[in-house]
Amino acid sequence: MLPTLDPRTLRNAFGCYTTGVVVVTTTGADGQKTGVTVNSFTSVSLDPPLVLFCLLNSANAYRTWEQATHFTMNILASGQQQVSNAFARPSSNPWEAIGHTTGDNGCPLIDGAAASLECERFQHFPGGDHLILVGRVTAVRIATGPMEPLAFHRGKYGTYWGVDFGAPPPDSSLSDMVMAGFG
Ligand SMILES: Cc1cc2nc3c(=O)[nH]c(=O)nc-3n(C[C@H](O)[C@H](O)[C@H](O)COP(=O)(O)O)c2cc1C
Secondary structure, three states, X not given: OOOOOXXXXXXXXXXXXXXEOEEEEEEOOOOOXXXXXXXXXXXXXXXXXXXXXEEEOOOOOXXXXXXXXXXXXXXXXXXXXXHHHHOOOOOOOHHXXXXXXXXXXXXEEEOOOOEEEEEEEEEEEEEOOEEEEXXXXXXXXXXXXXXXXXXXXXXXXXOOOOOOOOOOOXXXXXXXXXXXXXX
C-alpha cells in the first residue's frame, strides 16, 4: 500500500514548479461572462493545436465550465496580479473593474494580457479532484513589444527577467516549439 502523502507537503512541492498565470474566460449561452485564474495551463499539442487547464471539482462555477463550448486562455503579463486576484476569489462582478473585449469565439479577451488563445472545447477528462479541460486553439493574439510575464512560484507572484542561461539542445522538442512559434 502506498504511504499517505501529507497534502501540505504535496502543495509545497507543486509550488516549486514556477508557472505563468492564466485567466480562462467563457461566455455562457445566456451571455453571462465567467473567468477563473489558473496556473495549471499547459500547451499540449501543435497538430492539432491543443492546450489544457485543470479545474477544481468543487469550484462554484464548475457546471459553467463543464458545459462551456468555447473558452479563452489569457496569459497574464507582469503587473496584472490584481487581474489574477479578481478571478481567484468570489466576486459579484469582476468584469466591471477589468478591461476586456470580446474575441471571435465570443469569450472575453483581457486587456493587457501577454497573449490570448481562443479555444473551442476539445475533450474533458476526470483528474482526481480536478477536471482536465482540453481546448483546440482557433485563434492566437500576442501582445506586441517587450512583455514580462506574471509568474507564480511558491505561493507568490513574481516575474521572469530573462536572465540568459543558454538555449536547450537544438534537437529538443522545446526548440521545435520555438521554431514553430510557440516559444
Ligand atoms: C495563482 C493562482 C493559480 C490558481 N490555479 C488554479 C487552477 O489551476 N485550477 C483551479 O481550479 N483553481 C486555481 N486557482 C484557484 C481559483 O482561481 C479559485 O479557487 C477560483 O477562482 C474560485 O472559483 P469559485 O469561486 O468558482 O469556486 C488558482 C488561484 C491562483 C491565485
